[in-house]
Amino acid sequence: MLQKKLELAGAIAGKARNINHVLALVNADAVRDDGFYYKGESGLSxxxxxxxxxxxxxxxxxxxxxxxxTNATENNPWAPGSWNLTKQMQITKSDPLLAARLKQEARG
Structure with missing residues (x-):
């Protein structure tokens, strides 16, 4: 599993705000011998x-x-029109500073 997470870290380098946050959210069930599993797709690189x-x-x-x-309000679970309590809790738990910034952005 460690090797697969290292591969993923390389794939998201320069794209993710914080690689460790993304890796922390990757469930062990998503990492398989033949690659990654995502919503019914298996064997993904x-x-x-x-x-x-x-x-x-x-x-x-x-x-x-x-x-x-945030690349528009659609990615901000505190913004009107995209409010999402589940995502708010996930972000608050994984990255409190990001949560605070997104709340501020949503307020305008």
Whole structure:
């Protein structure tokens, strides 16, 4: 499993705001001998899996541009129109500083 997580770390380098936060959220069930498993797809390579995470609204807050922006309110679970209590709790637990920033951004 460690080797697979290292492959994933390489695939998300430069894309994730904090590689450790992404790796901490990767469930052991997602890492398999033949690759990564994501929502019914198995045998994914680390780059393919990283792309799925980046495109998933549940993980999008972990990725962003060099400026650390949220890339629009759709990735902010505190913003009107995309409010999501589950995502708020996940972010608050995994990255309290990011949670505080997203709350502030949502307030305008």
């Amino acid at each position: 680390a780059p393919e899996y990283a792309q799925r995470l980046q495109n998933d609204s549940g993980y999008a807050h972990l990725f962003g541009g060099a400026d650390g922006g």
